[in-house]
Amino acid sequence: MARLGNKVAIVTGAASGFGAEIARLYVGEGAKVVLADINEQGARSVATPLGAAALVVRCDVSERGDIDNLVARTVERFGGVDIVVNNAGFTHRNQPMLDVDEATFDRVYAINVKSIYYMTLAVVPIMRKQKRGVILNIGSTAGIRPRPGLTWYNSSKGAVNLLSKSMAVELGPDGIRVNAICPVMGTTGMLELFMGVPDTPENRKKFIATIPLGRLSEPGDIARAAVFLASEDAEFITGIEFPVDGGRTV
Numbered sequence: 001m002a003r004l005g006n007k008v009a010i011v012t013g014a015a016s017g018f019g020a021e022i023a024r025l026y027v028g029e030g031a032k033v034v035l036a037d038i039n040e041q042g043a044r045s046v047a048t049p050l051g052a053a054a055l056v057v058r059c060d061v062s063e064r065g066d067i068d069n070l071v072a073r074t075v076e077r078f079g080g081v082d083i084v085v086n087n088a089g090f091t092h093r094n095q096p097m098l099d100v101d102e103a104t105f106d107r108v109y110a111i112n113v114k115s116i117y118y119m120t121l122a123v124v125p126i127m128r129k130q131k132r133g134v135i136l137n138i139g140s141t142a143g144i145r146p147r148p149g150l151t152w153y154n155s156s157k158g159a160v161n162l163l164s165k166s167m168a169v170e171l172g173p174d175g176i177r178v179n180a181i182c183p184v185m186g187t188t189g190m191l192e193l194f195m196g197v198p199d200t201p202e203n204r205k206k207f208i209a210t211i212p213l214g215r216l217s218e219p220g221d222i223a224r225a226a227v228f229l230a231s232e233d234a235e236f237i238t239g240i241e242f243p244v245d246g247g248r249t250v
Helices: 017-028 040-053 066-077 102-130 151-175 193-196 201-208 220-231
Strands: 008-012 032-037 054-058 081-087 132-139 176-183 241-244
Touching: 008 017, 008 066, 008 102, 017 032, 017 040, 017 081, 017 220, 032 040, 032 066, 040 054, 054 066, 066 102, 081 102, 081 220, 102 132, 102 151, 102 176, 132 151, 132 220, 151 176, 151 241, 176 220, 193 201, 220 241
Parallel strands: 008 032, 008 081, 032 054, 081 132, 132 176, 176 241
Antiparallel strands: none
16 A cells, blocks of 8 residues: 555655655655756656656755745645655765855755745645645754764754754644654765765775664665655654664764
8 A cells, every 4th residue: 555645745855866766755655746956857857757746846945936936836736735855955065164165054054954944934834724744854863973074064954853853843733743864974966075085985984884784875765764754654753853874873
């Protein structure tokens, strides 16, 4: 039985990495999915094999107008919003904290944190009327057990992890569940930025050595967690930091 049958989901940052795999698994579990990304062509390449269950909307999550348009297009096409996955993310390169310029700092917070504020303003009124909804924010183990060289990114993900808990408390009476999924460093386009060194087997080994299960996260790991937390199997789970990290935060 499809675990997300008849559900409507928005996934940001859906052109690649975690977001693309979440979109694929959601459609496979019966959901209708809106793939949002500033890289519209990339999102279309993911959506095309998914057929009529997928809609692509170009969206810069740091722009409120784009978020409002995204949600309006979702409601127009599919009639509502049941699930939102705030997955779009950005990081500065691993480097000393004093070397990160202000424009980069602002972009990290605009994409990782302020985008969730904009999305909340747009979708919570809809979910309140429905008396149901699921919001999944992609936080990070960086906000639980930070690595050096990523201070401003770490702090943005700490904000995501904590705001998810606070949202859960405030929105629980409305039937809206909110959780943070916290991946460990993964095999995505941002890996080399996180590492701060070339992505070679030798350099990967140094980071993998900090993960007890002995590998980096894969998009499928995060997507399967996102399916579970959005499904009725998790109907009594809200306000948690859900590490998908191979034991990194133990």
